[in-house]
Amino acid sequence: MTLLSFERCCAEIVAQTDALRSHARGADMRARVPSCPDWNLGQLLRHLGGAHRWVETIVRTRAQEPVSDHQINDVAAYADEDPAELDAWLADGAARLAATLREAGPATAVWTVVPEQSPAFWSTAFWARRMAHETVVHRSDVALTAGAPFAVEEDVALDALDEWLGFASFPEAYESTPGKPPLLGPGRTLRFHATDTEADADPDWLIDLTGTTPRCHRDTPDTATVTARGPLTALLLHLYRRPGGAAVEILGDAALLELWLERTGFWLQ
DSSP states (O other): OOOSOHHHHHHHHHHHHHHHHHHHTTSOTTSBOTTSTTSBHHHHHHHHHHHHHHHHHHHHTTOSSOOOOHHHHOOTTOSSOOHHHHHHHHHHHHHHHHHHHHHHOTTOOOOOSSOTTOGGGOSHHHHHHHHHHHHHHHHHHHHHHHTOOOOOOHHHHHHHHHHHHHHTTSHHHHSOOTTSOOOOOTTOEEEEEESSOOTTSOOEEEEEOSSSSOEEEOSOOSOOSEEEEEOHHHHHHHHTTOGGGGGOEEEEOHHHHHHHHHHHGGGGO
């Protein structure tokens, strides 16, 4: 379920990048990022800016097959960045991506990282949403490194959670494969409960793993095998294995939740 419009996602790419840039101002670009320990702050920012430019290329060229993503993870050379240059580069990349997405519109078919058996996700709408939330999560990394406060607007965080739960429905997340314990089985349900949403927001998600495929419901179950409860932003960070997720309380079968997180995070690996 998409809670944010295509236009809102485009706007959030720029807004979240601007907020991220404000976190980074005055910070040491050589500081190690605790949540991404292989990178310093400058390298993390190069990674995000590279992702913006990679997706902009995919959308602008209407790519129908994978595009080289070397600029996203090949950041070893950026060990000592000039903060002013990097700040301007980030702003330019986010603005270009948002403009290219808007020019293409939400329904243009392009290649995405989603498996081919999910053609409904092969669109510019997917990329607008994905890049909005990619920027949110990396903003948390920058805030953590710089010692800045981090918060996410409720509707953005709700949509980011829904996006993650959508990835859990792909076969890569739940199919039995050699060397991996099975995810589906009788009596296996997971509940995610946000403790700080507005009165008219639905604070609950139930993931039902008892059938042949995972099913996600937005309701309040009587019981669940494991429940993760906490502030909405903390729940989001918990899914992404970020330190802010430590505020989440786990009730029940923690091993099942850990397995589910491992399997649903396949697309980040």
